[in-house]
Amino acid sequence: MKLFIKLIRNLLGLIIATLDVLTRGTKLKRSPEKQQQVNDEAANLALYQFFACPFCIKTRRAIYKLNLPIEKRNAQEGSPHREDLLQGGGKIKVPCLRIDQDGKTEWLYESSEIIKYLEKRFA
Numbered sequence: 001m002k003l004f005i006k007l008i009r010n011l012l013g014l015i016i017a018t019l020d021v022l023t024r025g026t027k028l029k030r031s032p033e034k035q036q037q038v039n040d041e042a043a044n045l046a047l048y049q050f051f052a053c054p055f056c057i058k059t060r061r062a063i064y065k066l067n068l069p070i071e072k073r074n075a076q077e078g079s080p081h082r083e084d085l086l087q088g089g090g091k092i093k094v095p096c097l098r099i100d101q102d103g104k105t106e107w108l109y110e111s112s113e114i115i116k117y118l119e120k121r122f123a
């Protein structure tokens with residue numbers, strides 16, 4: 001039964017992820033200089049996520065629209081990133097944005113908080 005629910009969830013996630021790719025629209029356009037600056041800043045960010053999680057899809061959609069090359073790290077069972085998330089952030093919950101800045105690391109949970117943070121910093 002547990003396996004069946006997992007299968008249905010993953011299937012739904014896959015459908016949502018496909019719809020997301022088909023309906024994403026356009027990316028934010030910046031001058032090459034500004035985009036380079038944004039790319040450099042985005043190198044200090046990483047999104048811990050599951051491919052088929054609807055909250056992660058919502059967050060990835062915002063990242064795409066803001067044109068941010070943020071590394072996506074799979075936090076599913078069996079992935080080494082899962083342990084980093086647990087040790088660093090304190091819990092296994094995705095999406096979680098890892099922010100490395102001024103020698104400190106912050107772990108930001110909650111899809112709406114992550115999107116708010118990225119829009120404030122990069123929109």
Ligand SMILES: N[C@@H](CCC(=O)N[C@@H](CS)C(=O)NCC(=O)O)C(=O)O
Pocket residue numbers: 050053054055092093094095109110111112
């Ligand atoms: N309110 C949270 C919900 C996040 C959430 O429920 N994520 C699920 C995956 S869809 C999760 O991480 N569950 C823990 C687990 O599966 O181990 C958000 O908007 O980010």
